[in-house]
Amino acid sequence: MQQSKTIATMVGLFVTAGLIALFFLAMQVSNLSSFQGNESYIIKARFENVGGLKVRSPVSVAGVRIGRVKVITFDKEAYEAIVDMSIESRYDTLPTDTTASIFTSGLLGEQYVGLEPGGDEEFLGEGDFLELTQSALVLEEMIGRFLFKKAEGSGDN
Amino acid sequence: MFENLQYVGRTTLRVFENLGHGSIFLFRTLAGLWEPIKRPSLLIQQLYSVGVLSFLLILVSGLFVGMVLGLQGYYILSDFGAEQTLGVMVAASLVRELGPVVSALLFAGRAGSSLTAEIGLMKATEQLSGMEMMAVDPIGRIIAPRFLAGFLSMPLLTAIFSMIGVLGGYFVGVGLLGIDEGAFWSQMQTTLDFWDDIVNGVIKSLVFGFVVTWIAVFQGYDAVPTAEGVSRATTRSVVYSAFAILGLDFVLTALMFGDV
Numbered sequence: 001m002q003q004s005k006t007i008a009t010m011v012g013l014f015v016t017a018g019l020i021a022l023f024f025l026a027m028q029v030s031n032l033s034s035f036q037g038n039e040s041y042i043i044k045a046r047f048e049n050v051g052g053l054k055v056r057s058p059v060s061v062a063g064v065r066i067g068r069v070k071v072i073t074f075d076k077e078a079y080e081a082i083v084d085m086s087i088e089s090r091y092d093t094l095p096t097d098t099t100a101s102i103f104t105s106g107l108l109g110e111q112y113v114g115l116e117p118g119g120d121e122e123f124l125g126e127g128d129f130l131e132l133t134q135s136a137l138v139l140e141e142m143i144g145r146f147l148f149k150k151a152e153g154s155g156d157n
Numbered sequence: 158m159f160e161n162l163q164y165v166g167r168t169t170l171r172v173f174e175n176l177g178h179g180s181i182f183l184f185r186t187l188a189g190l191w192e193p194i195k196r197p198s199l200l201i202q203q204l205y206s207v208g209v210l211s212f213l214l215i216l217v218s219g220l221f222v223g224m225v226l227g228l229q230g231y232y233i234l235s236d237f238g239a240e241q242t243l244g245v246m247v248a249a250s251l252v253r254e255l256g257p258v259v260s261a262l263l264f265a266g267r268a269g270s271s272l273t274a275e276i277g278l279m280k281a282t283e284q285l286s287g288m289e290m291m292a293v294d295p296i297g298r299i300i301a302p303r304f305l306a307g308f309l310s311m312p313l314l315t316a317i318f319s320m321i322g323v324l325g326g327y328f329v330g331v332g333l334l335g336i337d338e339g340a341f342w343s344q345m346q347t348t349l350d351f352w353d354d355i356v357n358g359v360i361k362s363l364v365f366g367f368v369v370t371w372i373a374v375f376q377g378y379d380a381v382p383t384a385e386g387v388s389r390a391t392t393r394s395v396v397y398s399a400f401a402i403l404g405l406d407f408v409l410t411a412l413m414f415g416d417v
Contacts, residue, residue, distance in 0.1 A: 018313025021320035
């Protein structure tokens with residue numbers, strides 16, 4: 001009897017250790033903890049080019065993440081990308097003339113949407129479109145433009 | 158010439174026959190699962206010998222795999238000035254691939270082989286037929302608790318392996334090589350997704366646990382009831398398990414991460 005009791009205790013410890021490990025993986029290793037019970041609303045923006053922006057990329061104001069990119073779709077009439085961003089409900093004071101730009105964190109880091117609040121009295125609500133947007137900088141385009149300019153400059157001399 | 162053809166045909170037929178036996182055996186085991194559910198003490202005994210006794214092996218291996226990942230990752234990533242992403246590299250490779258695969262391989266060597274040998278020896282000493290004589294179903298009484306215990310232990314062992322591995326990588330990266338602690342964890346958390354990475358890893362470990370334990374108990378039950386037969390069955394159990402784990406891992410990875 002004593003023997004089987006010890007075995008049961010060991011099995012209990014083992015199962016507990018396994019469950020703690022799963023909990024650790026969920027909370028500490030993955031991003032589950034940053035998603036807990038956050039109410040959010042959707043705002044949309046049109047971009048000429050989203051570059052390397054992905055679903056779940058961060059949306060930030062002043063460097064602080066306030067939401068994530070939810071869906072990226074292509075508007076086949078306007079030939080533009082429409083980016084749906086879910087913003088946490090507690091940040092509900094974004095003015096209607098907020099500017100959205102796509103930036104890269106670091107030289108080779110991931111791309112994110114940076115919002116620059118304007119001065120309007122009215123605030124953005126569920127499903128509103130941001131009118132002012134700035135596309136992603138595509139490195140190849142920039143280099144191409146730079147080389148082109150360089151070539152033009154040397155031609156003049 | 159004709160004999161070679163005969164040999165090929167005979168071997169192929171035997172492979173299919175074994176597969177058929179194995180499948181029928183699996184269904185009988187699944188049908189016998191109510192026995193350990195009705196009598197949990199059977200299950201607890203097996204959870205001890207399958208899970209708890211593998212615990213230390215998994216713990217030590219996980220620690221060293223994580224520490225090696227931390228060390229190797231640091232040397233490669235520091236060439237690109239990207240040591241900060243070490244946490245991502247260690248955690249992603251452990252949770253997605255190394256955790257499930259290596260712990261399943263260790264499990265097949267530690268627990269699978271002993272299951273096969275135990276059941277094979279029971280068959281060789283006619284304990285299984287003895288049970289049948291006493292109108293006790295050996296499938297429900299012997300096989301099903303072992304099968305269930307293996308299936309349940311595998312995801313727990315994998316989670317422990319991955320956790321200890323991440324902590325080992327943390328120890329080497331942050332403790333010994335001086336990477337910033339905040340960057341180590343925060344980059345890991347922003348990159349790894351709960352559903353895409355953690356849950357897929359758990360699904361993998363469940364599949365591996367199912368297959369490895371199935372192979373182990375079937376090889377034991379199917380063993381030729383002699384000393385040599387049991388030893389062959391034990392070897393086959395580990396070899397088939399290793400093939401099944403690595404092959405299935407490719408299929409599962411292609412299914413889970415293929416379309417990202």
